[in-house]
Amino acid sequence: MSLTTDDVKKIAHLARLGIDESDIESYAKDLSRMLDLMTQMSELNTDDVIPMAHPMDQVQRLRPDTVTERNNREQFQVIAPQVEAGLYLVPKVIE
C-alpha cells in the first residue's frame, strides 16, 4: 500500500494540519511504510471476532443529571491567545 504526495495533502487537510511542502515526500514514504506494517493484519481471519474498543469491555458510566461544574470562564480565558468581552476571538468567518 503506498500513499502519494496528493494523498498526504488530502489527509493533512482533513486533519487541518499544516505540513511543509518540502516534508510531504517524506511523510508519504513514512506513512506508506506504516501502512505496509498494518496490512500484516489482513493475514489473520477475524470474521467472527467482536471488535474490542476498551479493555474489559467497559461501557460508559452514567451519573445523575445534576450540575457539578462551576463556571470558570475567567480562569480559563486567562490562558487563551485572544479574548474580548468574555469571548474567544478568531479571524472573521462571515463577511
Added chain:
Amino acid sequence: MHNKSITDLAKGLRSGEFSSVELTQAFLDRIKRHSSLNCYITVTEDLALQEAKAADDRIAKGDATLLTGIPIAQKDIFCTQGVKTTCGSKMLDNFIAPYNATVVEKFNQAGSVMLGKLNMDEFAMGSSNETSYYGAVRNPWDHNAIPGGSSGGSAAAVAAGLAVCATGTDTGGSIRQPASHCGITGLKPTYGRVSRYGMIAYASSLDQGGPMARSAEDAAIMLQVMAGFDERDSTSVDLPVPDYRAELNNSIEGLKIGLPKEFFGAGLNSEVAAVIEAAVNEYRKLGAHIKEVSMPNLKLAIPAYYVIASAECSANLSRFDGVRYGYRCANPEDLTDLYTRSRGEGFGKEVKRRILMGTYALSAGYYDAYYIKAQKVRRLISDDFKKALSEVDVIMGPVAPSAAFRIGEKIGNPIEMYLSDIYTIAINLAGLPAMSIPAGVVGGKPVGLQIIGNYFAEHRLLNIAHQYQQVTDWHQQSPKGFE
C-alpha cells in the same frame, strides 16, 4: 540522602535527622548540578520549598503520611495548577494548567513535595525521549544513550537521584521501557486503576499512569496514593484499593511463571536473553515453577496498536486548535489558516505522523479495513493473555529487545523505533498490569525484567518484584557519578 528508600526518608523526617526543607534543597542542588541530563522541563524551586515547609509543620503535628515531605517529580503530562504543563510540546509551551490532575491532587493531599515537571516525548509519542520539544534526555548510565520513552525524564531523574520517585504514563510501554533502560522499577497498572483526569490524553483506551521508583516497595507506596476510583474519569474502575504493602513479604513458593515462546524469538539480543534467563532462574530458586505459554497473535500487536493509538490520537489532539489555549500562529488569514498553521507549527514531526496516520485510518472507506480490523486483532491478543493467565499466575519476559540504544540511532527510522516496542505494546491492548524491574547489566547499561499479571493483580506483581529485590541488588546500583 538521594538514594534512600521512602520509608527510610520518612523515618529520618520523623526523627528530626533532617527536615523536608533540607531534603528538598539537597535534591534541588542535585538537579542543578546534573542539569545536562535534561530531565526537567520546569523546576518549581520556590513552590517545592514552600511545600517542604508545610510538610515539616505537618510532620511536627503528627499527621504525616509516608510521603509527607518526600520530594517527587511529575511527568509533564499531568496538569499542575498554576505551573506550566507542556506535554513536551511547543503547542503547550505557554500553557499554565488551570487545574490539577487527580494524581497530582492525591500527592498534594499526601503532603509530598513537587520538585518540578519532567521531560518526555512530545505528547508521549516516542520510545526514546528524542521527540521532546525541549530536547533529548540523556541516560545517566551512558550519556550518549537514550533513557527510553516516553517517560524518559522520569526514569532518568529517579536513576540519577534527582527525585526520590516520579510519576509516569504508559500507552505502549512508556513506563516499563524507560524503567528498564535506566535501571529502576516501573509499574503500569491495570487500565482504569489510576485516574486519567488531568493527564493529557494520547490514546484514551490505552493510557494509564503509574509509579516509577527505586524499588518495588517505593512503587507500592506511590501506587497506594495514585490508585482509586475517580468520578471525573469516565473509565475509572470502582473497585476497592488493596493495601499494596501488606503482601510484599509473602512467600512466592509455588508461583507459576509463564514464559511466552514468542518473547524469546530472533529479535531478542542474546545478552538480554541471558539476563532474563538468569532472573527466571532466581525465581526458580525462590520456589517458582516455570511453564512455556504461547501468544500466537503477538506479532500483530504492533500494527494493531499503531492503528488504534494513531486513531485515538488524531481525535484527542483535534482539541489543539489555537483558539482556547496553547500555541497560535502569527497573523492568521482566516479560520482555516489559523487551525492549520497553529497545528502545523505547534506539533513536531512524530506527532504529525501519527495524526496523519490516524486521520487516514478513520477516514471514509478505510475505517473497516484498519480501525475495526485492529480492534478485532486487539480482542484476539487480549484472549491470548486470558488463556495464558488461566494456566499461570504471571508472565515474564524481556521489556525491550536490547539495552538502551544511542541517541540519534533510530530517530530517522520511525518503523524501526515502533518495532522496539514489541514486548510492551500488547499488554496495553489487553489493559493488563505489568512491571519492569532491574535484572542485570549489558554493556554497562541496565536491563529490566518484565512481569505481567492478571487484571487488578498489582499487589501480586509488587510482591513478586519485592521478593526478587530481597535476594538481588540490581535495583540498588547507581550509575557512575550519581552514587
